[in-house]
Amino acid sequence: MEYSIDWGSEFLTSLRWIAIMFSYSMIGLLVAGFVLSRTTLWGRQYWRAAGGFFTGRDTRVSAWVLVVVLMLLMVIGVRLTVVLSYQGRDMFNALQGAAEAISNGDGTALDQAEDMFWNSLWLFGLLATIHVVRTLVELYLGSMFEVRLRQFMTTRVTTDWLTGLAFYRNRFVNTGIDGDDAKIQPGVDNPDQRIEIDIDNVSASSRRLVFGSGGSSTNGVIPAIITICTFTKILWELSGPMDIFGTEVPHAMVWMVYLFVLVSTIVAFWLGHPLIRLYFLRERLAANFRYSLVRLRDGAEKVALYRGADTEQRGLLDRFASIVVNFWQVVFRSLKFNGWNFVVNQASAVFPYIIQAPRFFAGEIKLGEMTQTASAFGNVHDSLSFFREAFDSFADLRASLYRLDGLEQANHESRELPQIATVDTERGVEVRKVTTSTPDGVELVSELDLSLHPGDALVIKGRSGSGKTTLLRGLAGLWPFVSGEFARPGESTLFLSQIPYIPLGDLRTAVAYPASPESVGDDSIRAVLEQVFLSHLVGRLDEEADWAAVLSPGEQQRVAFARILLNKPAVAFLDEATSAIDEGLEFELYSLIRRERPDTVLISVSHRSTTDQHHTQLLELTGGGAWNLRPLDPPGTVPGAGKHSPQ
Numbered sequence: 001m002e003y004s005i006d007w008g009s010e011f012l013t014s015l016r017w018i019a020i021m022f023s024y025s026m027i028g029l030l031v032a033g034f035v036l037s038r039t040t041l042w043g044r045q046y047w048r049a050a051g052g053f054f055t056g057r058d059t060r061v062s063a064w065v066l067v068v069v070l071m072l073l074m075v076i077g078v079r080l081t082v083v084l085s086y087q088g089r090d091m092f093n094a095l096q097g098a099a100e101a102i103s104n105g106d107g108t109a110l111d112q113a114e115d116m117f118w119n120s121l122w123l124f125g126l127l128a129t130i131h132v133v134r135t136l137v138e139l140y141l142g143s144m145f146e147v148r149l150r151q152f153m154t155t156r157v158t159t160d161w162l163t164g165l166a167f168y169r170n171r172f173v174n175t176g177i178d179g180d181d182a183k184i185q186p187g188v189d190n191p192d193q194r195i196e197i198d199i200d201n202v203s204a205s206s207r208r209l210v211f212g213s214g215g216s217s218t219n220g221v222i223p224a225i226i227t228i229c230t231f232t233k234i235l236w237e238l239s240g241p242m243d244i245f246g247t248e249v250p251h252a253m254v255w256m257v258y259l260f261v262l263v264s265t266i267v268a269f270w271l272g273h274p275l276i277r278l279y280f281l282r283e284r285l286a287a288n289f290r291y292s293l294v295r296l297r298d299g300a301e302k303v304a305l306y307r308g309a310d311t312e313q314r315g316l317l318d319r320f321a322s323i324v325v326n327f328w329q330v331v332f333r334s335l336k337f338n339g340w341n342f343v344v345n346q347a348s349a350v351f352p353y354i355i356q357a358p359r360f361f362a363g364e365i366k367l368g369e370m371t372q373t374a375s376a377f378g379n380v381h382d383s384l385s386f387f388r389e390a391f392d393s394f395a396d397l398r399a400s401l402y403r404l405d406g407l408e409q410a411n412h413e414s415r416e417l418p419q420i421a422t423v424d425t426e427r428g429v430e431v432r433k434v435t436t437s438t439p440d441g442v443e444l445v446s447e448l449d450l451s452l453h454p455g456d457a458l459v460i461k462g463r464s465g466s467g468k469t470t471l472l473r474g475l476a477g478l479w480p481f482v483s484g485e486f487a488r489p490g491e492s493t494l495f496l497s498q499i500p501y502i503p504l505g506d507l508r509t510a511v512a513y514p515a516s517p518e519s520v521g522d523d524s525i526r527a528v529l530e531q532v533f534l535s536h537l538v539g540r541l542d543e544e545a546d547w548a549a550v551l552s553p554g555e556q557q558r559v560a561f562a563r564i565l566l567n568k569p570a571v572a573f574l575d576e577a578t579s580a581i582d583e584g585l586e587f588e589l590y591s592l593i594r595r596e597r598p599d600t601v602l603i604s605v606s607h608r609s610t611t612d613q614h615h616t617q618l619l620e621l622t623g624g625g626a627w628n629l630r631p632l633d634p635p636g637t638v639p640g641a642g643k644h645s646p647q
């Protein structure tokens, strides 16, 4: 009885094989990565999203170490499958040899067969142990690769989103991406989904599609390619000639397996292609639905007061209905796609036996060769099929890349949008030739000029919709439909909206915002809370709550005044910051600010005449871009006073 390979030298042979395949794989990965990132849209998108992980100063060393080790583990995995196929061949040949020896009554042959059987089982024990250890190490390092890539991408995309006010200004950008085959227009909806789900998907797919995961050597591109090459060679040796329509085809099985997978793959691509768009839609619809639920939660009180539950329910169920429609579209498409895959897989299970059966019954090959043929065929088939079955994951990956790229493009474009030219000054404020318009181009304020010195206070008035808030947005750098110049003392500027933003966390974080509570200190926070008539909150600084829902609008506006005292800005913009408090309290709060921060320039938007007394100048927006600037009682000399009526 002969062993199928020389097991004595197999260790060295395997080491040599692993070294060669590893080198080819690394070269292949680098070349393919380079070519794809240059020639395909999704390759470019991938490189934009994740390339920095492999080139960035902080991440590149660990990234490449992980790539190299994972690649090595993956090649070892394929080699183990190859060696196991020979071990199986010997085991079955031993069994067949034993059966023949028993029927011939040949005791020597029986002993040999028995030895061979047990040797192959010992070998199996050794190989299986290596296989288990290899799989666990690969699982651990693969997970490390995945999470590090995710950390890198999340940090990068979040930073990009928060840079240059892109998280606000990308609402003015209408980004569309022409997918090379999907024509998807992602826009900039649901950045939360893009940052959380899409990055997770891209990092998980990077690992799974390239290296494979979960211990199977055939579920990644590179293991699939190596497996195909290796087992094709084995199949080639095992397969004999075949008579096809009167012509003898040598090594017919190899050609047939390729033809079989080629045809099934073409059909699968054709059936699965629409899934890209459906998956893209699925994520978007789910995100929209989730967002509307969050909005309802945030606006629960208002909805409850309006008794708006029915309208909310209609809106929610309408959105959910779109999810269901998409769900069924995905199901029907997957039925076709997966149905085809199932049929192909079932057929492939018997295919090698049918082909080899005539040679087996003719005694040309033994049972071991027969089973090795089946396993080699299975490996080649599974690996070739990987490309067909991975279409699903690949479609998902592409949809995620579209969305991530869409967000990045929108961020980029929003930073390119016009912005008021800002200049740093030591003190005071200068507004020069500032014009703001609506997105439709209707002028709200035309060529506004004014200057304010430390201690000056300006109140902006005008009918509703005349452009008061928009002017503040323009000066704050938020509004893109603006021109002119704005000189102010650097970062020492605080813009307070009508209802202040309350961040998540404890009360001290909410009061100190945007300063960090540590930089301000609890004592100051307590003192300021007393000053703004919120002494009942002094003992609750540690409390974590949804403070935006707990505090009344009037209390929230008092928190805004506390922020002025804590953040000590040189210029404070207050947009109807006292609309929810009574006039007496308004008087106290403005007096407090004027007293405590006498040099702070105040710019308020207000509809109330009671705020006038705390200001030195009045800017009135009179419509169509016209404005009117005049000093207030007590009258003072106002250098920039004037009128403007656009022609």
Ligand SMILES: Nc1ncnc2c1ncn2[C@@H]1O[C@H](COP(=O)(O)OP(=O)(O)OP(=O)(O)O)[C@@H](O)[C@H]1O
Pocket (backbone or CB within 6 Å): 438, 439, 444, 462, 463, 464, 465, 466, 467, 468, 469, 470, 471
């Ligand atoms: N994001 C936006 N997109 C389109 N138009 C907008 C947007 N924001 C504001 N506008 C329009 O710009 C104009 C000025 O709005 P703005 O909020 O500045 O008015 P306002 O004077 O502050 O009004 P109010 O006194 O009611 O607060 C309005 O016609 C408004 O509809």
